[in-house]
Amino acid sequence: MVQQFTQMVRTRTEEHLDGWLAKVADSQIPKLQSFTLGIERDKPAVVAGLTLPHSNGIVEGKVNKLKLLKRMGYGRAGFPLLRQRVLYAL
Template structure:
């Protein structure tokens, strides 16, 4: 039995199609909903399996920006926020 984890970690996109066909007739509604979502976003999921590209650095920066915004909420304007992010980048990277 191929697990979904092995399919995603591998590089064979046909394994994803086989996995979806295998579990399509399931009685578990949440699994069926998940497979429908995979079918809607099939190109993106296929490219994730096929290509070894990640946007982790971008997501990390966005997360950091949101944290700093929450900490500074109501205290200052956009200029101080911009300077704080640039200063943190210089000091801690």
Template sequence: MFQGQWQNRKTKLDDFKPYLHERWAEGCTNAWTLWEEIKTHGYSGGYGAVRAYLQPYRTIPTAPAARPPSTRTVAGWILTHPDALLESERRKLKSVLAHCPELDALASHVRTFGRMITELQGDRLPQWIRGVRADDLPSLHTFANGLERDLAAVTAGLTLPWSSGVVEGHVNRIKMMSSSRGHRSPRPSQNRT
């Protein structure tokens, strides 16, 4: 019989509800603290009204926050050719890079270096090194320093179509055969006197 009679009646709390919503969204969920805050803004009502108003927000289940991708996962995305990534991985990587300018710069340098390798653009290496030095990425600076130590050989390796992979394969095969046969270096003889 009395249902809805008081539903549209104005309360002392109405003017402060937007503030309460804002603070709740910021993570302040303590009714007493919020009551104290709105009192300083002119609220003259009691604590019970604030607590009762906030009660339904406590029972609304919140979706668990998605776990951020692991460092290994993000590194894998950066090191994979963009065309080989799934659409969902591309979106996640884009989101990660948007939140970290340093990681975005790193990803850009890695992708450029990958193009130099796959498209034999070794002549662009000095320009790439200058670009790396312009950013505050100490681990990439260390890598660039190593490349500069033997710049001519690295440039040739990134430019010329020849590879020493076959020779390296034979060397590894010989090493494996030696270790599987139990070859060990002879021990020096011990003189007993």
């Protein structure tokens, strides 16, 4: 079932989502059922993620890089050095 969900996400086939959710509900796998509860709570966002071509991956990558630079300076450097490292890295 996990592989089916992964395939659905990779191929962006929203049509199979309801069938997959029903299969998981019929199964007795608690962790998958918990996962599907989260999907049901935010179903419009999940459907949008499966159908729209937009992605925020680039933004998330930049945020991750910024946080990494910030963590590397904890306890050793102040804001001026952090600013220089961010400007140099981007």
